[in-house]
Amino acid sequence: MADPITLTIDGRPVQAAPGTLLIDAAKTAGIEIPAFCYYEGLTLAAACRMCLVEVEKMPKMMTACTLPVAEGMIARTDTPQVRQARKYMLEFLLTNHPLDCPVCDKGGECELQDMAFRYGAGESRYTEEKVHTPEKQFSPVVFFDAPRCILCFRCVRVCNEGLGVGALGVVNRGVVSEIAPNVGDHLECDECGACIDICPVGALTSGAYRYKTRPWEMTHVGTICTHCGDGCKTTLGTRNDQIVRGNNRDRSGVNGEFLCIKGRYAFDFYNHPERLQSPLVRVNGKLEEVAWSQALEVVARNFNRVLADGGSFGVIGSNHTTNEENYYLQKFAREVLRSNHIDHHRTGDVVTLLDALSGKAGQLATGQLATVSDLYERNAILVLGADLALEHPLLSYQIRANYRHHQAHVYVVTPGPVREDNYAASVVRGRDYESLFDKLKAEPELVILFDDSYKGDDIRKLVEFGERLGIPVKYICLVDYANSRGAVDMGLAPELLPGYKPSGLPGMHLHEMIAADLSALWVVGANPLKKSLARRAGFLVVQDMFLTETAQQADVVLPAASAYEKNGTVTNVTGEVQRLKRAVNTMGAKPDLEIMGLIAREMGAAAALGPWLPDVVFEEIRKQVRGYAVPVPVIATGGAAQTMPVNGRISVENRPDLVHSDHNGLFASGTLGRYSKVLHSVIESRRQ
Numbered sequence: 001m002a003d004p005i006t007l008t009i010d011g012r013p014v015q016a017a018p019g020t021l022l023i024d025a026a027k028t029a030g031i032e033i034p035a036f037c038y039y040e041g042l043t044l045a046a047a048c049r050m051c052l053v054e055v056e057k058m059p060k061m062m063t064a065c066t067l068p069v070a071e072g073m074i075a076r077t078d079t080p081q082v083r084q085a086r087k088y089m090l091e092f093l094l095t096n097h098p099l100d101c102p103v104c105d106k107g108g109e110c111e112l113q114d115m116a117f118r119y120g121a122g123e124s125r126y127t128e129e130k131v132h133t134p135e136k137q138f139s140p141v142v143f144f145d146a147p148r149c150i151l152c153f154r155c156v157r158v159c160n161e162g163l164g165v166g167a168l169g170v171v172n173r174g175v176v177s178e179i180a181p182n183v184g185d186h187l188e189c190d191e192c193g194a195c196i197d198i199c200p201v202g203a204l205t206s207g208a209y210r211y212k213t214r215p216w217e218m219t220h221v222g223t224i225c226t227h228c229g230d231g232c233k234t235t236l237g238t239r240n241d242q243i244v245r246g247n248n249r250d251r252s253g254v255n256g257e258f259l260c261i262k263g264r265y266a267f268d269f270y271n272h273p274e275r276l277q278s279p280l281v282r283v284n285g286k287l288e289e290v291a292w293s294q295a296l297e298v299v300a301r302n303f304n305r306v307l308a309d310g311g312s313f314g315v316i317g318s319n320h321t322t323n324e325e326n327y328y329l330q331k332f333a334r335e336v337l338r339s340n341h342i343d344h345h346r347t348g349d350v351v352t353l354l355d356a357l358s359g360k361a362g363q364l365a366t367g368q369l370a371t372v373s374d375l376y377e378r379n380a381i382l383v384l385g386a387d388l389a390l391e392h393p394l395l396s397y398q399i400r401a402n403y404r405h406h407q408a409h410v411y412v413v414t415p416g417p418v419r420e421d422n423y424a425a426s427v428v429r430g431r432d433y434e435s436l437f438d439k440l441k442a443e444p445e446l447v448i449l450f451d452d453s454y455k456g457d458d459i460r461k462l463v464e465f466g467e468r469l470g471i472p473v474k475y476i477c478l479v480d481y482a483n484s485r486g487a488v489d490m491g492l493a494p495e496l497l498p499g500y501k502p503s504g505l506p507g508m509h510l511h512e513m514i515a516a517d518l519s520a521l522w523v524v525g526a527n528p529l530k531k532s533l534a535r536r537a538g539f540l541v542v543q544d545m546f547l548t549e550t551a552q553q554a555d556v557v558l559p560a561a562s563a564y565e566k567n568g569t570v571t572n573v574t575g576e577v578q579r580l581k582r583a584v585n586t587m588g589a590k591p592d593l594e595i596m597g598l599i600a601r602e603m604g605a606a607a608a609l610g611p612w613l614p615d616v617v618f619e620e621i622r623k624q625v626r627g628y629a630v631p632v633p634v635i636a637t638g639g640a641a642q643t644m645p646v647n648g649r650i651s652v653e654n655r656p657d658l659v660h661s662d663h664n665g666l667f668a669s670g671t672l673g674r675y676s677k678v679l680h681s682v683i684e685s686r687r688q
């Protein structure tokens with residue numbers, strides 16, 4: 001690293017790396033220079049002039065957000081002249097501002113309000129009539145109030161640079177300049193809300209949140225988005241036991257500030273009118289509401305009857321439920337129900353990847369599985385098969401940021417056009433990644449991502465290809481849902497126990513269970529009969545949030561809590577474990593773990609399974625599942641810890657035929673997506 005530069009800010013000696021902007025150098029020394037248009041990670045705009053400072057030997061005041069530090073530089077950020085400049089800038093910014101803070105969503109967390117309070121004048125010299133334009137609705141989730149806009153262009157830049165969408169621009173000039181959407185009077189975009197979140201004032205507001213509360217009236221709960229496998233941390237703002245907002249402004253978690261539409265808005269499924277709030281038991285052919293005690297008694301009685309008769313059990317788990325729930329469920333199936341018919345919907349061939357990497361000179365131990373941050377830090381990325389911007393928005397965002405900030409080389413091998421094409425070093429349509437061999441060999445390192453169109457032997461060939469490159473290669477096997485990876489890690493498969501230990505026992509797979517005449521089938525958080533399949537099992541129990549196609553055919557339906565209503569852990573697409581934290585409660589519903597525990601207690605089998613408390617089960621997972629002995633303080637404080645669940649061959653029969661992804665796009669999310677009004681309200685745009 002080049003030698004640091006020494007400069008003086010407000011009389012204090014400060015050291016900074018060459019190229020550091022004065023505004024950032026001041027920040028590291030604890031000196032705040034006010035700014036609106038400057039935003040870390042985005043290009044410089046120098047539009048607002050709030051950051052003016054005095055620099056010795058410069059003829060006029062300088063914008064600290066565009067001035068790189070220099071050896072011996074002497075800057076002053078708090079002189080009478082600087083304070084006066086800030087006051088005048090605020091006076092300009094407020095020329096046409098409606099001063100409607102008491103009814104503005106941003107009131108209480110508005111940067112303009114804060115600056116006016118700190119640096120502004122108490123009165124304005126402008127007495128002319130203010131220019132007013134009516135509020136506009138750009139989309140179901142994005143509203144725009146031009147008079148509040150200070151033209152900092154953060155929204156334009158985050159959409160263009162951060163998202164790669166470029167749906168916002170500026171029209172007109174001077175005092176009538178306005179932010180405008182990309183298609184006539186409306187937006188066709190990712191509807192991610194990043195522009196709203198980044199707006200320092202209340203000019204862009206959210207259709208989901210506007211006028212619902214003041215910021216200080218909310219409780220803020222950091223948890224994990226339950227939609228795709230990327231595992232974004234989301235901070236849910238709750239009020240009166242209702243979720244009113246999702247964002248991640250504290251930048252904790254693997255995603256920093258990023259959230260796609262699903263993480264920011266599609267929490268709304270949790271209070272859909274069709275949400276189940278009472279257990280249902282089939283009486284005379286019809287499902288009827290009953291008390292929890294009654295429903296649990298029916299389940300326990302029938303499970304004990306099947307056990308006593310030596311009947312067969314099938315258990316289907318979920319890729320949404322927590323690690324603790326999945327672990328407890330497979331233990332319940334294997335130890336209490338004495339059945340190895342246990343499975344879940346596999347959305348990526350993780351097993352083959354882990355096996356292909358295992359036993360190869362300890363490669364796993366040296367980190368052959370990439371993390372989300374690797375996508376931002378590594379020099380080269382190879383995308384195989386997937387349309388990341390639609391199916392894995394966070395991963396797509398990370399790769400784009402890596403290209404913007406570090407000029408990463410991105411290689412794309414996909415069947416059709418994808419957003420990454422726009423800046424890729426090479427694009428190949430189809431599957432011929434071998435044609436990139438020479439280019440990839442010249443890279444210092446590589447991360448390869450692949451979707452479910454690569455499974456079984458395709459993955460083994462890919463790992464061999466990676467070895468032939470002779471450079472460090474890391475892999476990401478793309479999976480669909482919030483805990484797809486955790487489901488297989490926890491042994492929701494007949495051939496695998498937790499931690500990829502072979503079960504050594506025969507057992508039915510998901511599709512075999514739904515076609516078999518089992519004595520009892522227990523479905524937790526899944527919808528295996530969604531394609532109008534008729535139920536075959538003698539007794540069917542379903543735990544779910546909604547009366548899905550599978551639940552409609554059940555003998556007992558137990559209303560389950562959503563991810564936002566429980567504690568536990570989930571493991572994302574890159575194998576990083578993070579903690580779910582309960583934000584709200586839905587009356588009548590219970591977390592799946594508690595439901596399983598209550599069934600066990602009712603059956604008289606609870607002692608065999610231990611307490612059904614998430615923390616206690618996670619302790620058992622840490623001991624039993626290889627790689628999960630992650631540091632608890634890291635995840636307890638909202639961080640992510642990567643798991644390395646295998647180091648050795650996985651000697652089970654390879655079943656890549658069971659793997660299929662749902663390829664949910666930006667505005668879909670399996671069963672949950674069906675119950676999100678927001679996802680149904682927006683316009684699908686496949687603009688790349």
Ligand code: SF4
Pocket residue numbers: 142158159160163165166167168187189190191192193194195196
């Ligand atoms: S919602 Fe997202 S994609 Fe749409 S304009 Fe705003 S930043 Fe761009």
Ligand code: SF4
Pocket residue numbers: 148149150151152153154155156179195198199200201203204
């Ligand atoms: S809408 Fe907000 S973010 Fe966009 S230019 Fe105006 S003030 Fe800045």
Ligand code: SF4
Pocket residue numbers: 225226227228229230231232255258259260261262263264392393394395
């Ligand atoms: S990228 Fe995935 S995890 Fe992140 S907010 Fe969107 S749906 Fe949720």
Ligand code: FES
Pocket residue numbers: 034035036037038045046047048049050051052063064065066
């Ligand atoms: S922050 Fe420097 S000009 Fe806006």
